[in-house]
Amino acid sequence: MVSFEGVTKRFGGTGGQPAFTALDGIDFTVAHGAITGIIGRSGAGKSTLIRLVNGLEKPTSGKVVVDGTEVGGLSESSLRGLRRQIGMIFQHFNLLSSRTAFDNVALPLEIAGVDARTIKAKVGPLLDLVGLGDKSASYPSELSGGQKQRVGIARALATDPKLLLSDEATSALDPETTQSILELLKRINAELGLTVLLITHEMEVVKTIATDVAVIDRGLIVESGRVFDLYASPKHETTRTLLASSLALPEWLRTSIKPVPAAGDRALVRLVFFGKTAFQPLTARLVAQLGSDVNILAGGIEEIGGKPFGSLVVSYSADPAVIERANRFYAETGLTTEVLGYVA
Incomplete structure (x- = not known):
């Protein structure tokens, strides 16, 4: 048109x-x-x-x-x-x-x-x-x-x-x-x-x-x-920023996100569930993989374009060994993720 x-x-x-x-x-x-x-x-x-x-x-x-x-x-x-x-x-x-x-x-x-x-x-x-x-x-x-x-x-x-x-x-x-x-x-x-x-x-x-x-x-x-x-x-930084503004994160958390971690900081990660990952218990498996260090901060499930779409924001230690275990888990399961930043 x-x-x-x-x-x-x-x-x-x-x-x-x-x-x-x-x-x-x-x-x-x-x-x-x-x-x-x-x-x-x-x-x-x-x-x-x-x-x-x-x-x-x-x-x-x-x-x-x-x-x-x-x-x-x-x-x-x-x-x-x-x-x-x-x-x-x-x-x-x-x-x-x-x-x-x-x-x-x-x-x-x-x-x-x-x-x-x-x-x-x-x-x-x-x-x-x-x-x-x-x-x-x-x-x-x-x-x-x-x-x-x-x-x-x-x-x-x-x-x-x-x-x-x-x-x-x-x-x-x-x-x-x-x-x-x-x-x-x-x-x-x-x-x-x-x-x-x-x-x-x-x-x-x-x-x-x-x-x-x-x-x-x-x-x-x-x-x-x-x-x-x-x-x-989302591929472009502008798209990710616009999406981040729609996440149901409390203001104090959203304004405290840092692009680079300091010693002892935690990674703030958005997990996206759709397609084959939409109905699998991947959150429980992530907790089992990383231990009780995982905190769930925000999330929801909805329908976009007639398809189920879930989004969960979690935090865990930004220690390189923990990050490596998490990334290995994401690669094995096909879970789509986005690092939003780091928090104290």
């Missing part, structure tokens, strides 16, 4: 000021019908990437192709036509306060010149789809944050888009409301066959809804693939 082909985007570089490179040679594709997440820290280039898709920005070099059409080469009139095929939902909803929920959803249809009868037949079912059939006459000031975002989603679907862009659509919402909005997006993807491209800084969002993910850092895609694969075996 979307392909980025050697895309670079620079800002500035005039009046003697140095240019800022927001994106640097991006090569990436978004499959038809997939829910693809772009995740990264603030300033990584996420918003610039998504603005290239709907033509709000043009690449300095390279191509952005949406459903076979190169966005950067379109005239203004052709670009307007493409944008009707691309829905957009925003972090802060962007509803017009003077218009009801019905009229906010109707707005893109009015701009496209659709007649009033067709608009009425279209908007009502859309509000029903997002669970707001009884809020048609309500104004934004009368709606909760989650309801406002549902109106925004209905509005994004008004022109029957092929592609839905989500720009941090849940970051202004509480956890419970976030979950309901993500479930709605997942249902829309399944029922309408709509391709969804979402940007976020939250691993929890990617884990909940996305099938595929790309990690962006300083204008570069540093890692991409299936969400399950990145959770199970």
Whole structure:
């Protein structure tokens, strides 16, 4: 549905000021019908990437192709036509306060010149789809944050888009409301066959809804693939850092992690259980291997991409002999591990 082909985007570089490179040679594709997440820290280039898709920005070099059409080469009139095929939902909803929920959803249809009868037949079912059939006459000031975002989603679907862009659509919402909005997006993807491209800084969002993910850092895609694969075996340091932030470690422990051990320190290790290791009693065997020195600090089991996925954080002596025994055990059992660091 979307392909980025050697895309670079620079800002500035005039009046003697140095240019800022927001994106640097991006090569990436978004499959038809997939829910693809772009995740990264603030300033990584996420918003610039998504603005290239709907033509709000043009690449300095390279191509952005949406459903076979190169966005950067379109005239203004052709670009307007493409944008009707691309829905957009925003972090802060962007509803017009003077218009009801019905009229906010109707707005893109009015701009496209659709007649009033067709608009009425279209908007009502859309509000029903997002669970707001009884809020048609309500104004934004009368709606909760989650309801406002549902109106925004209905509005994004008004022109029957092929592609839905989500720009941090849940970051202004509480956890419970976030979950309901993500479930709605997942249902829309399944029922309408709509391709969804979402940007976020939250691993929890990617884990909940996305099938595929790309990690962006300083204008570069540093890692991409299936969400399950990145959770199970993150390759890049940025990915590991983003994953670490989602671990349920107490603050005092997370802030005391050191990259290099001192005498007497303990290794902090994340054990990942999936596939053939998901249902084996490997923790008990690790304790038997290392002795009672093993402490379990955090853990949980869940489903990612329809597959069981468990994660356990343990600590044990950073003594080289203990580390060697642990590593030998991991190699024999096929257990995936990640050293998070060391603690006193």
